[in-house]
Amino acid sequence: MQIPQHTMTQGLIFSIEEFAINDGPGIRKTVFLKGCPLRCAWCHNPEGLFGGPQIMHGRDGDELCGRFVRSTELAASLLKDSDFYTMSNGGVTFTGGEPTMQSDFLIEVLEMLKGKVHTALETSGFCPEPVFRRIVGLTDFVLFDIKAVNPEVHKRYTGVDNALILKNLDNLIRSGKPFVVRIPLIPGVNDSLEAMEQVHELIMDAPGLQRVEILRYHKTAGAKYPKVDMEYNPPFDTDAEPQIHNIFENSIVL
Numbered sequence: 001m002q003i004p005q006h007t008m009t010q011g012l013i014f015s016i017e018e019f020a021i022n023d024g025p026g027i028r029k030t031v032f033l034k035g036c037p038l039r040c041a042w043c044h045n046p047e048g049l050f051g052g053p054q055i056m057h058g059r060d061g062d063e064l065c066g067r068f069v070r071s072t073e074l075a076a077s078l079l080k081d082s083d084f085y086t087m088s089n090g091g092v093t094f095t096g097g098e099p100t101m102q103s104d105f106l107i108e109v110l111e112m113l114k115g116k117v118h119t120a121l122e123t124s125g126f127c128p129e130p131v132f133r134r135i136v137g138l139t140d141f142v143l144f145d146i147k148a149v150n151p152e153v154h155k156r157y158t159g160v161d162n163a164l165i166l167k168n169l170d171n172l173i174r175s176g177k178p179f180v181v182r183i184p185l186i187p188g189v190n191d192s193l194e195a196m197e198q199v200h201e202l203i204m205d206a207p208g209l210q211r212v213e214i215l216r217y218h219k220t221a222g223a224k225y226p227k228v229d230m231e232y233n234p235p236f237d238t239d240a241e242p243q244i245h246n247i248f249e250n251s252i253v254l
């Protein structure tokens with residue numbers, strides 16, 4: 001691979017998962033980028049929230065969570081076994097954390113992968129619009145998370161306003177890019193029929209929408225929090241059974 005000299009930005013990743021089957025089409029390699037501006041009360045990846053390296057306590061002692069890698073190095077390693085992923089109509093998925101937080105790094109990697117391996121981005125959509133449009137333009141597929149359409153509910157449970165997120169959902173729809181919407185189903189937060197109808201209203205006419213994935217909440221994520229010195233105190237009933245209003249034409253509950 002040609003390595004352009006100017007593309008040497010470093011990024012911080014905290015995991016790479018092989019053979020992922022729920023992160024976009026086919027079998028995929030999923031790269032987890034560190035750092036997220038949201039603080040969703042149910043977040044399953046607390047080790048991905050802080051945007052720097054940190055100590056993680058494990059059964060076998062402490063280890064460093066977060067590894068710096070050059071864009072060229074990551075792209076080269078992802079291309080090395082891309083044939084295998086391409087055979088299953090899969091590819092590479094970037095998630096986090098919120099991968100667009102490391103936009104310069106992500107853009108460089110995506111530019112190096114473009115046309116060589118199928119790429120997907122999982123995002124909360126919380127990203128400056130021009131950056132979001134640029135990244136979507138370089139990506140083959142998007143997994144767009146929608147937590148809540150109601151701004152008060154969104155702010156209360158994620159810590160941020162959702163106006164920018166909804167603008168980027170609109171940017172994504174206008175781009176025509178194939179995408180799935182992912183809804184983490186949180187009991188008492190966004191599992192009402194009204195909440196689902198609000199999402200439905202936003203996406204029902206989107207030409208690129210492939211399907212809706214409803215992700216069940218798992219309280220097992222709480223076990224990870226003490227490992228990064230965080231407390232897990234979600235302000236909802238973690239034992240409640242969520243209501244499932246599957247009103248979407250093409251959808252799956254995972």
Ligand code: SF4
Pocket residue numbers: 036037038039040042043044045048049096097098124
């Ligand atoms: S956007 Fe994703 S990574 Fe960020 S806090 Fe929410 S669930 Fe966690």
